[in-house]
Amino acid sequence: xxxxxxxxxxxxxxxxxxxxxxxxxxxxxxxxxxxxxxxxxxxxxxxxxxxxxxxxxxxxxxxxxxxxxxxxxxxxxxxxxxxxxxxxxxxxxxxxxxxxxxxxxxxxxxxxxxxxxxxxxxxxxxxxxxxxxxxxxxxxxxxxxxxxxxxxxxxxxxxxxxxxxxxxxxxxxxxxxxxxxxxxxxxxxxxxxxxxxxxxxxxxxxxxxxxxxxxxxxxxxxxxxxxxxxxxxxxxxxxxxxxxxxxxxxxxxxxxxxx
Amino acid sequence: xxxxxxxxxxxxxxxxxxxxxxxxxxxxxxxxxxxxxxxxxxxxxxxxxxxxxxxxxxxxxxxxxxxxxxxxxxxxxxxxxxxxxxxxxxxxxxxxxxxxxxxxxxxxxxxxxxxxxxxxxxxxxxxxxxxxxxxxxxxxxxxxxxxxxxxxxxxxxxxxxxxxxxxxxxxxxxxxxxxxxxxxxxxxxxxxxxxxxxxxxxxxxxxxxxxxxxxxxxxxxxxxxxxxxxxxxxxxxxxxxxxxxxxxxxxxxxxxxxx
Numbered sequence: 001x002x003x004x005x006x007x008x009x010x011x012x013x014x015x016x017x018x019x020x021x022x023x024x025x026x027x028x029x030x031x032x033x034x035x036x037x038x039x040x041x042x043x044x045x046x047x048x049x050x051x052x053x054x055x056x057x058x059x060x061x062x063x064x065x066x067x068x069x070x071x072x073x074x075x076x077x078x079x080x081x082x083x084x085x086x087x088x089x090x091x092x093x094x095x096x097x098x099x100x101x102x103x104x105x106x107x108x109x110x111x112x113x114x115x116x117x118x119x120x121x122x123x124x125x126x127x128x129x130x131x132x133x134x135x136x137x138x139x140x141x142x143x144x145x146x147x148x149x150x151x152x153x154x155x156x157x158x159x160x161x162x163x164x165x166x167x168x169x170x171x172x173x174x175x176x177x178x179x180x181x182x183x184x185x186x187x188x189x190x191x192x193x194x195x196x197x198x199x200x201x202x203x204x205x206x207x208x209x210x211x212x213x214x215x216x217x218x219x220x221x222x223x224x225x226x227x228x229x230x231x232x233x234x235x236x237x238x239x240x241x242x243x244x245x246x247x248x249x250x251x252x253x254x255x256x257x258x259x
Numbered sequence: 260x261x262x263x264x265x266x267x268x269x270x271x272x273x274x275x276x277x278x279x280x281x282x283x284x285x286x287x288x289x290x291x292x293x294x295x296x297x298x299x300x301x302x303x304x305x306x307x308x309x310x311x312x313x314x315x316x317x318x319x320x321x322x323x324x325x326x327x328x329x330x331x332x333x334x335x336x337x338x339x340x341x342x343x344x345x346x347x348x349x350x351x352x353x354x355x356x357x358x359x360x361x362x363x364x365x366x367x368x369x370x371x372x373x374x375x376x377x378x379x380x381x382x383x384x385x386x387x388x389x390x391x392x393x394x395x396x397x398x399x400x401x402x403x404x405x406x407x408x409x410x411x412x413x414x415x416x417x418x419x420x421x422x423x424x425x426x427x428x429x430x431x432x433x434x435x436x437x438x439x440x441x442x443x444x445x446x447x448x449x450x451x452x453x454x455x456x457x458x459x460x461x462x463x464x465x466x467x468x469x470x471x472x473x474x475x476x477x478x479x480x481x482x483x484x485x486x487x488x489x490x491x492x493x494x495x496x497x498x499x500x501x502x503x504x505x506x507x508x509x510x511x512x513x514x515x516x517x518x
Contacts (some may be wrong), residue, residue: 007391020311023469023471024471024473024486025294025298025310025311026298026307026308026309026310027298027299027308027471027486027488028295028296028297028298028299028300028301028302028308029304029471029473030295030473031292031294031295031485032291032294032295034291035284035291035294035313036284036287036290036291038287039284039285039286039287040286040287042287043286043287049285049286049287050284050285050315051285051312051313051315051320052279052284052311052312052313053310053311053312054294054310054311054312055310056309056310061310080375083451083452083472083474084451084452084455084460085451085452085455085458085472086455086458086459086462087470088391089473109440120453123452123453123455123456124455124456125451125452125453125454125455125456125490126452129452146302160474160476162476182369195449204401207288
């Protein structure tokens with residue numbers, strides 16, 4: 001991390017690096033979606049993505065990229081390599097880069113025990129996902145069992161894009177140095193699966209805004225609150241306006257401020 | 260470039276680096292498609308993509324990435340920053356990295372004069388696209404006017420994906436490379452966390468093969484494709500056979516070729 005990270009200033013622009021880990025990206029088999037979503041998310045936080053490196057599932061290569069990008073940025077994110085298989089070595093590589101031990105994190109183990117209780121229980125592979133560098137905290141995983149990992153200003157996230165998205169969502173607004181975020185909310189008994197296209201379209205046409213969708217089940221009905229976040233109040237309001245118009249046009253009732 | 264580039268051997272695996280240049284990727288405004296298409300193209304050429312870096316439109320940052328990746332690979336590709344505007348500085352950065360001058364390439368100028376003859380002719384911006392590092396050759400652009408640039412083992416391509424695709428196509432079969440990789444795939448609605456031990460064991464007993472595990476979430480169920488890569492077809496087939504036997508023995512249904 002740069003020295004400046006400990007002396008925040010309203011003027012300084014905080015930066016982040018991103019290391020994408022995985023042979024499947026470098027072979028072309030999997031099309032990366034994490035660069036775009038991490039970039040957009042950081043943009044909304046008011047933090048600049050300064051560089052991305054894509055490296056293979058090789059410990060020395062991960063260590064090299066992690067050390068280079070954490071030395072030159074305030075924050076470092078990684079995606080990929082935290083799953084259950086033998087080629088998931090990100091935890092080991094980050095621990096090596098930081099010069100700390102790998103431990104089984106008690107809270108992560110408890111989360112996985114609960115998650116797999118009715119899915120055959122923990123086994124050797126699944127238990128791998130409870131391993132963290134010593135001194136780490138967990139990042140909530142709202143989509144599946146295994147949590148992400150935070151150690152200092154380094155964030156290790158899943159490679160599967162929708163799981164990484166949930167982890168980013170859990171981190172929203174928590175990073176020091178970001179421009180202050182404003183939010184606008186609208187909600188209703190609206191199944192989010194029926195408005196996914198609307199949300200995507202509105203988000204795409206309001207580039208400084210991000211729309212989070214938070215589904216619920218209440219009074220026997222499904223619904224969702226949609227939260228627009230931006231560093232610009234006028235951009236957030238304009239986005240809210242467009243979203244409400246689109247929900248109206250699609251025949252949905254909604255409540256400003258959310259329900 | 261590594262010294263080995265001038266002493267080819269059928270055994271050695273040739274590698275390439277890729278530098279993606281552009282603020283628009285790092286801001287999340289543009290979703291990169293070049294990593295996947297360059298990766299897939301290299302795979303077919305029998306050349307391994309070893310690392311990708313995404314850097315902003317800043318000369319020092321481009322020079323740093325170009326020099327790092329050309330030192331550690333046989334080939335280096337860049338995408339982006341070869342257009343007509345002031346922030347298109349890839350030619351200048353690569354020339355600086357190589358320690359050569361920037362010239363107006365006569366053949367490129369002639370191509371652009373023909374291309375723009377009925378489109379208002381050359382202007383200052385369009386003429387920028389005839390600039391190359393001294394000593395460069397051109398890569399045919401079958402989609403629009405401005406050519407790509409080849410200098411030694413370094414290939415500078417457009418950032419617009421369909422134009423870059425045409426330039427890759429023009430280069431197909433022209434790169435001296437190593438043995439082509441073959442791959443065998445098997446997949447199914449198999450949670451990878453339940454077969455991590457099997458994958459590790461099979462990979463360990465087939466040392467010329469690498470097994471990648473690519474999870475997905477589809478039709479409400481988790482599954483994975485397992486891809487075996489090797490430079491030997493018989494080794495890959497033998498490994499596939501062992502993997503299928505092991506999956507069967509563990510009670511999993513699977514589909515040859517993947518799903």
